[in-house]
Amino acid sequence: MSLNAELSELFRILAALMDIKGENVFKAMAFSKVSRILKDATIDVKKAVEEGTLEEIEGIGASSRRVIEQYVRTGKSEDFDAVAATVPAGLIPMLEIPNLGPKTIALLWKQRGITSIDELAKAIDAGKLAELPGMGEKKIQLIKQGLALRTAAGKRIGIVTALPLGEMLAEQLRHLSGVAAAEVAGSLRRRSETVGDLDLVCAVKKGAGGEAVAEAFVEFPQVHRVQAKGAAKVSIATADDLQVDLRIVPEEHFGATLMYLTGSKAHNVHLRGLAQAKKMTLNEWGLYELDQYEKAKKSPGAAPAAKPVAAKTEREIYNALGLKWIEPELREDRGEIEAAAADALPKLIELKDIRGDLHCHTNASDGRSSIEQMAQAALDRGYEYLAITDHSKTQVIANGLTAQRLAKHAAEIRRISSSLKGITLLAGCEVDILADGRLDFEDAVLAELDFVVASPHVALKQPPAKATDRLLRAVENRYVNVIGHPTGRLIFEREGLTFDFEKVFKAAAATGTALEINGAYPRLDLNDVQARAALAAGVKLSVDTDAHSTEGLDDMRIGVFVARRAWASSRDVINGMTLGQLRQFIAHKRK
DNA sequence: GCCGTTTTCGGCCCGACTGTTTTCAGTCG
Incomplete structure (x- = not known):
């Protein structure tokens, strides 16, 4: 776990402890916010502490700063330990149980000595929950249901x-x-x-x-x-x-309701703060003048009897708050509200801006479709170009191509391309980045190709310093145009490489190497936050599908979602370029 | 705990539904 992730987790638990202790709910909210900030941060916390830039981050005040600074220096926090010592650690996971909240957990702990999920289950079976204040038979059944559900409920x-x-x-x-x-x-x-x-x-x-x-x-x-x-x-x-x-x-x-339910929670809280500053109130019924709203009659499930400032469309509500309408993908309270106020939101890339796919496979390696079938499918999707990038020789399990087979394959791709109207095929390869950063083919082999994706497939648990060197070496190769699925992570399955993102992004920007957003689920690699940091460092992205069949090309939609969440415009993405521009991008690095 | 052209103290987002309640607390999103 990275330092940012460790600290984010620490503050998440700290917030949970505040809830269970029954402290001021805003205290818990404040810690939750710090947890979220650290999770989203692409900055290096350690560096921020060293350079004293921590206090510039809104939402991190003196108390949190003290915890972070001590944790970065010593790997622990006395403030945190002091709080944690007063509440049994077993209560924290209980918060994940549906229908069971902090108040009830505290009650069970103080009145019945229950300090873990196991003890809770036993206490219910032994009938020990009856006669607690506010605890009827239905409520006990709800908690029991929640216990049974908890594995499913935590599942995403x-x-x-x-x-x-x-x-x-x-x-x-x-x-x-x-x-x-x-x-x-x-x-x-x-x-x-x-x-x-x-x-x-x-x-x-x-x-x-x-x-x-x-x-x-x-x-x-x-x-x-x-x-x-x-x-x-x-x-x-x-x-x-x-x-x-x-x-x-x-x-x-x-x-109003669509906006409210779209969230995120942090986005909504921020907006409601803006509404308050304007003497208005925002809820799922609409945006209202505060004085009118307070006088209005309200009953559950019915609109308040006041005329809203705005309610019918999201756009009206954002505008009434002095903001441009914000695309749902940006609503994470990661600066989009400030950007909307300054009319500085990006024009997000759309599926129709994509002119080609630069990473796909055919039955020459481990794909299921032929070159012709992939080309026709790309044409059907309105693409101008398609790079065919089959695996290199080390990927034996994926029927990776030897240099000899690759040369033949490339010739075949070019032959088919010249016979097609409306689309150009690029003869490429997805060359393995070996554990030490060497590529699976010599430069002389890569030089014969139109386009090269270089990807890590093995040794995905190597230490960060080694992974950084490995990726840097690939980035610096003049024939490598895209680093494919740079981390190798698989959602729910494996974490993938961690490396010095700043260093790799800087090198990629300097050399004219694009980084991939691989749209094939469960890759989605880079993810939204990483891709956004890459863009901020001046890196171009390549949104690809890694399709292994014609249908796989449809994953572009998912890849574009990730790009949008990364604040990407079409000009940030190399496969938003015309073929001519793309060829220039490739030629520039080869010079 | 965090923050400040409304504030250095006193606020902080808001409503629906359920259950245990005779008017509200807890949970959820």
Whole structure:
């Protein structure tokens, strides 16, 4: 775990301890914020401490700074240890149990001496929870249910699984009578690489009731269990124990609810702060003048009886707050609100800006489709070019090409390319970056190719210093145009390489080497935060699919989501270039 | 704990739903 990650975890636990201790909730929120800041940070915390730049970071105050500084120097924090000594460590994981929160955990601890999940389970079975204040039979059953669910609840699913499900549910909602609009919201709308649950927003037309939609929704075939059902909100679980939350609102409030449910939480909190500064209040019903809102009559599930400043569309609400509309992918409170206020948001890349795919395989190595089939599929997707980049010889398991086979393959690619209209094939290779940074082919072999992707496939657990040298060596090779899936991580499966990002980004920018956003799930490598830091260092990105079949080319959509979350414009991405520009990019490095 | 053209003290985002409650606390997002 990196130092940033360790500290982020430390503050996450510190916030949890505050919650359980029943400290001021804002204290816990403050620590949570520090945890999030450290998780998102692409800065090197150690360096920030050494250079004294920690205090420039908003949200990190004197107390947190003291903890960070001591931890960086000594690997521990006395402040943290002092708090941790007062609360049993076993209580922290209990916070992950659905339906069980900090107040109840503290109650169980103080009144029944329960200090771990195991003890909780035993206490329930022994009937020891009865007669606690506020603890009825239903509540005990809820906690029991939560215990049974906890493994599933902590499980996140990938965007490639969640997106089709979410889009299908939204489409089913749109077909219900009285429904004006339905959209996916939540982290899925922000295109996070994984999601913990699904959020949907449904707008009903005037005169139509939310009850009917709620009733119809719980009858959808995907619904396995209903957890809560009101006229404004329904929570269900699918057969796979994925939670789906639906909000139902009158259409004139659709934008406010969509915005609220899209989040992120940090983004929303920041916006509500802005609203307050303007003597307004922002909630899922809309943006209201504070004095009018306070006077207005309110009842659960119904819009407050006040005229909102804005509510119908997201754009109106952002504008009323003095902001440009913010793309959902940016809503992480990573500077997008400040940028929106300054009209300095990037024009995010879109799928239609992509002119070609620069990393794919054919049946010459481990792909399933032929050169012709891949070329036709690329043409069908409107591409101007396609680089065919089969594996190099070390990838025996992937039927990697020897230099001899590669030369023949390249000739074949060029022959087919010259017979095609509307698309150019680039004869390339995905050459292995060996553990020591040597490439799997000599320069003389690479020099014969039009395009080279160099990727690490093995030795993905080597120490950071070695990994840094390894990648730098590949970056500095004049024939290497893209570093493919630079870390080699696989979501949920392996962490991949850690290396000195700053150093590698700097070298990539200086040499004219692009870094890949590999759109093949579960790679998504670089990830959003890394890719954004690369862009900030002046690096170009290459958004590719690593397709092993014609259908694999469709993963470009996912790759573009990651690029958008990295704040990338089309000009930041080499396969947003025309073929002529791309050839210049390649030639420039070879000079 | 953090922050400041509204504040160095006193605020800090806000509502829906459930359960145990006779008016609210806890959890969730």
